[in-house]
Amino acid sequence: MMRETKSAPRLHRSIWYMGAKSRLIPGFLERVLADELPPGGTFVDLMSGSGVVSAWCAGMYRVISNDVQSYSAVIARSLIGHSPGTRDDFLSALDPEADLARVYEENYARLAGYYEAALEEEAGFLDAYERGRADEAWAAGYREYLHASAALYPGVAEASIAEPFRSALPLLSDGESVAGNPACLATTYYSNVYFGLHQSLQLDSIRAAIDAVDEGDPWRELKQTHYLSALLHAASVSTSGTSHFAQPRHLSKDSELQAMAKRRLTDLRESLLEYSAAIAQTVRETVFTEGNQVFNSDYRELLDEDGVFQLPEGPGLVYLDPPYTADNYSRFYHVLEVITRYDYPELKRGRSGGILRGRYPVLAHRFRSDFCSPAKVEGEFRMVLRAVAASGAKLVISYSSPTGLLLKEFVRQDSSEPLERLRRLCGEFFEGVKILKRPTMHSGQGDSNIAIDELLVICSRPHSRSRAS
Ligand SMILES: C[S@@+](CC[C@H](N)C(=O)[O-])C[C@H]1O[C@@H](n2cnc3c(N)ncnc32)[C@H](O)[C@@H]1O
Structure with a gap:
């Protein structure tokens, strides 16, 4: 018999994220x-992504959250990294204007000094769009402006810098952050690509202000996490791409230019305030248990030398929500990762030696998950199944059918019943295996608007031999 939860926590309004489980929580998960x-048990969110599941669970359980992407860990920390005893004092100490405004203004003014003419031109285009004057002449002018900008990136040769961007030469030619320069990563890497120019200056200036939160402030670390999380939320929903950062929009169609202009009207500073309030509200409404933890690593690093998860005493459940397809999250959300690390990574170059349109960091900076590899995905499932069974916890897996890479692999290898094969695989480690399905329309992760089943695979009663193996 299913028990009803008494008072269901509110769902957090998450970043735009492929595979976020916001719609799967109510009435299913x-x-x-x-x-x-x-209630009171330990819930391990092994790949927490947008953090929406961790945040929701924090009202009922002790939550241990992990993801290999740094942006994801920052978001999870902002949502669940609170103590019941100090949460309210922290929330009352939040004051984005007092904490961030001065350094924001300083950094913005310094950056604007390099981009005065270009900012003015952009403001003209966006204003015309907002007033409904985005006609063909507008599109031609905006396209030309964006083309001139598309050739710019850190380290670019002086000859490639056209008007109105020539005054930015000193920042662009440095190629990386140079002591004494204003914070300029988003501006030099992404302006007029994934964000507008004004938005990019805002992003850098908010980021600089977050780094500079007063060292004497007793809440410094928690505030920095909170504001960075709010900035990541704001950046996620302001991308000039569709809903992620896998590639920028093409400039050929007027409709694409208009879609871009619409997104670029978002004021990131206002959006930061909105998301700061939304995160604070989620935290305020959560009745926390002591002992939540957030990790930022490949899940394998959480295993001991015998390949076992070491969980706190008491009932425990591990929730595994891995990537479903061959698309790596580090490609779709590289911009969020770079904003988080703010380490001016080297960008990948194409065969001709130029920077790629997508402005991806070189592969050394991007995690590639074996859940996205057809050859390795079964091995990954086995590793998690074994590690959880050996720890004595239950395991719940989210996956998608028939689109999940493992299920596609089973079909390719010969199985006409991939779900049965998944059940048998889980059965190698757990006595109790149940597969629940919820039909849904799916978009994202490469499969758009097709009917699929969202699966929850519930594994309980680990075989004792899993402990020994
Ligand atoms: C489907 S998403 C999780 C979505 C999440 N449950 C939510 O509701 O937002 C899959 C996540 O797995 C993470 N991931 C992939 N491979 C990983 C690994 N080996 N260790 C830790 N995290 C991994 C990705 O970074 C991504 O955030």
Whole structure:
């Protein structure tokens, strides 16, 4: 029998993220958890992504959250990294204007000094769009402006810098952050690509202000996490791309230019305030348990030398929500990762030696998950199944059928019943295996608007031999 949760926590308004489980929690994951894990137990969100599941669970359980992407860990920390005893004092100490405004203004003014003419031109284009004057002449002018900008990136040769960007030469030719320069990563890497120019200056200036939160402030670290998380939310929903950063829009169609202009009207400073309030609200409404933790690593690093998860005493459940397809998150969300690390990474170059349109960091800076590799995905599932079974915890897996890479691999290898094969695989480690399905329309991760089943695979009663192997 399924138990109803008494007072369901509110869902956090998450970043735009492929595979975020916001729609799967109400009435589905919620019911499974109510049945499988008693309140006060330990919930491990092994790949927490947008953090929406961790945040939701923090109202009922001690939550241990992990993801290999740094932006994801920052977001999870901002949502669940709170103590019941100090949470309210922290929330009352939040004051974005007092904490960030001075350094923001300083950095913005210094950056604007390099981009005066270009900012003015952009403001003209966006204003015309807002007033409904985005006609053919507008599109031709905006396209030309964006073309001139598309050739710019850190380290670019002086000859490639056209008007109105020539005054930015000193920043662009440095190629990386140079002591004494204003914070300029988003501006030099992404302006007029994934964000507008004004938005990029805002992004850098907010980021600089977050780094500079007063060292004497007792809440410094928590505030920095909170504001950075709010900035990541704001950046995520302001991308000039569709809903991620896998590639910038093409400039050929007028409709694309208009879609871009619309996004570029978003004021990132206002959006930061909105998301800061939204995160604070989620935190305020959560009744926390002591002992939440957030990790930022490949899940393998959380295993001991015997390949076992070491969990706190008491009932525990591991939730595995891996990538479903061959698309790596580090490609779709590289911009969020770079904004988080703010380390001016080297950018990948194409065969001709130029920077790629997508402005991806070189592969050394991008994590590639074996859940996205057809040859390795089964091995990854096995590793998690073994590690969880050996720890004595339950395991709940989110996956998608028939689009999940592992299921496609099973079909390719000969199985006409991929779900049965998944059940058998889980059965190697757990006695109890149940597969629940929820039909849904799916978009993102490369498969747009097709009917699929969202699966929850519930694994309980680990075989004792899993402990020994
Ligand atoms: C489907 S998303 C998770 C979505 C999340 N449950 C939510 O509701 O937003 C998959 C996540 O797995 C993470 N990931 C992939 N391979 C990983 C690994 N080996 N270790 C840790 N995290 C990994 C990705 O960074 C991504 O955030």
